[in-house]
Amino acid sequence: MPAWLTFVDNTDGTANLVGIPDFGGAPSYSFTVTATNGIAPDATQTFILFVDNPPPAIISADNTTFVIGTFTSFTVRTSPPVPSATVSFTGTLPSGINFTPNGDGTATIDGTALAGSAGSFPINITASNGTLPDATQLFTITVQDAPPVLEAPAITSADSTTFTMGTAGTFTITATGSPTPTLELAGAQPAWLSFVDNTDGTATISGTPDSGSDLSYDFIITARNGVSPVATQDFTLRVTPTPATAALVNVSTRLLVQTGSKVGIGGFIITGPDPKKVLIRGIGPTLTNFGIANALQDPVLELHDGTGAVLTSNDDWKVPQQAAIEATALAPPDDRESAILLSLQPGNYTVIQSGKNGTIGVGLIEVYDVDVLSASQLSNISTRGLVQSGNNVMIGGFVVSGASGSINLVVRALGPTLTSFGVANALGDPTLQLYDGNGTVIASNNNWKDSQQTEIHNSGRQPPNDLESAIAVTASPGHYTAIVRGNNGGTGIALVEVYQVSGF
Structure with missing residues (x-):
């Protein structure tokens, strides 16, 4: 052997x-x-x-800069070292610049750029080592008339982040400077943690914390580029333990946000003896990346307590809680999106999502439990909004987390009942479908008495109207999605709800 x-x-x-x-x-x-x-x-x-050799990867930066009249050299690097890859390129090089494969998994781009060759030159680099797929990289050679202005490095990303035990986490470190700085991480790293300098002024920290993880790790990040002073940052990685038993840790709803009575209205209940720290997000522009053409471009959040009083509001998440929100590793991807991070006493709360200056579009309301060790818990989420067709149906999502066990939930879609609360255009006959994390339908319902009538009635969460929908489910840890539509293409305002119940 x-x-x-x-x-x-x-x-x-x-x-x-x-x-x-x-x-x-x-x-x-x-x-x-x-x-x-x-x-x-x-x-x-x-x-x-x-034994199969791994396919090649190009691990060097995807760009370099030459100055006319100055000799410069850049090395293209690949992995794994054995068997070494053959490196080649296609495209047009600047005058005076050469591309030379070295036969050891590297290639050299060097030379002295000639007068009149200033500009940008994209080439395609390919690495092959006999195992498919070959690695490819779009590489840009920039030729300048004068040397770039030197700039000392600076680390621009947050000084802390949070991973969750048993869940893959990732965080991107960013730095500025000219030339592009390299990044280093110093400190005792747990075996499950990976640090990769991406050679483009960023680095990635990633990994899945195991059950033996500490609750926090302290590191020093250093950025260097040959220009003084070197930049350093004290960085803390926090680890949130997985609940010992299953718990509802995240709930969200996607819906069409309009104006007046058709804004997005989300409600949630915190039960238990202690305060609960939650992160509430209002997402809009990010949905464009997922094929939503009419995403809400600038969402605004407003949080109310059980008396209706406004506790706080937010337009753009970086003002004023940027550092604290980034430390949760749940910061919204777009600066125009909204977020509120705070500790709340047990009780009922309402979140209103609207578009800034009366704009409309599809938005996402989310509530995250960022304090899973608290004795209190998220026990209910509900969202009211306009249900239409296509991408404008109402989509509710929730996450059950825990090392073991399951929880009992009742998922409801209400429509006709809203009429008694002064809602004029309530959805007359809502339908409900529940999906697991693989996108498989695990339950569906039109009228709640059609199936599971006994279980739903025993939970105490039966809908008031027979045309409304409900599903009783025992949910193991995982991701779930509930979609509310109008029966036979009906439209109107509806309420989607997720209740944690003691049993059926």
């Missing part, structure tokens, strides 16, 4: 072959496996272990 391979007899009729192949090792290994139990004959098997 190669040195990297271990054979373990599990003493239960099974055995394991375990190991990480070395780069450049043999493509296959042949063994004879023998099973004995004192009864003749022994069993034997010729076993072949095949």
